[in-house]
Amino acid sequence: MMAGKKLEIAIPIFHDLTALDAIGPYEVLQLLPNAQIKFVSHKPGLLRACRGSLSLQATASFEEVPNPQVVLVPGGPGSKALMQDQVLLDWLRKVQQFLSSEPTVPVHDTTLFTTSVCTGSHLLAAAGILRGLEATTHWNTYDVLSQYGAKPVAKRVVRQGKILTAAGVSSGIDMALELAALIADETTAKVIQLLIEYDPQPPFDTGSVSKAGPELTARTIEFVKKIVPITDL
């Protein structure tokens, strides 16, 4: 536990994000003792999640949160529009440099992690942070990681030192529990898991490409194509 010390966790949000990418890990991490979560964006204000029916509030700009101890980048259709957003990418790089500059500080004192869920890792990749590293993302977008010199891995959570990337959407919950154990301790993470009653019992066994099989996977790719982008709503 990090008694008495605030743990600043920044979650960048943007238009057309996938809300669960952010909120799954948020729900885990906000239970960490002393966690202070900040939803950040280019400027404070409301950001619409994909399909438009939900808005989340960013309460600070990137520049107002220059040195978070943990960064968690969610994904979603809107990540595409940010792949060349220099404000966000510079912020990610700067934050990452800050993180990298203190590799020997004990984890329980000033834990420092850069993390992502789903296509959030594309943004880390675009910022150059994943070059040469293993990473994961949503199963139908591995090629984007390759384009930026990362090595895509079909795992639910990939850890490379201080960088944790999670696969699609719901995987952020698993990642956040692992992160909670790294930040605090295993017992705290286990307590949080019980508190959010995370004893998953999905009604089907189709949560990964290997389990779903080629036919359902092909159907899912077709399904995605029919989803109306937020900009056209």
Add this chain to the structure above:
Amino acid sequence: MMAGKKLEIAIPIFHDLTALDAIGPYEVLQLLPNAQIKFVSHKPGLLRACRGSLSLQATASFEEVPNPQVVLVPGGPGSKALMQDQVLLDWLRKVQQFLSSEPTVPVHDTTLFTTSVCTGSHLLAAAGILRGLEATTHWNTYDVLSQYGAKPVAKRVVRQGKILTAAGVSSGIDMALELAALIADETTAKVIQLLIEYDPQPPFDTGSVSKAGPELTARTIEFVKKIVPITDL
């Protein structure tokens, strides 16, 4: 599939709700073809999730959404303050009466469900909707259901006709996938499960009281007591 017909899904939100209770199922249900999700509250505006760092926007009042086809009530610390809120409870009753009045309409035409996650079922119970029925809620609050004449069951998802209640927080994802299959069809639900890559691999096996064991459960109950209510932040 319900081609061409809008499926109105109302998610009541309130101060001090547990965000993942709402957002887990939202992420599943918003992928249903023609789903139109409305976050509703006493009046439109921002509602702060528990611990205060996240705000979600309600875009409509209860009275503006009188006949949703699906209701999903999330829980959280804030549900307690609503147990005698006649506006919400009357709305739930009215919605429920509407639902109950058409029990023979085929599910694929006008599917009608009342659902909850976590302590959201307390509000259904307070509205009298669960009297005599089996239901579930967060594992440390079964007694509240009993007080209102429901029969608490330690299951992840409990279905009683058109009423589905889910256990704590993260269980809403499992419930929503089951609901998606009922509303649309199993293939659509399986596609959604793959799309949100819901192949859970929790790092620990402590997601239920029976798995966590008495010591960790006791520790978790102590942990909850130390969480600062939003009103004191």
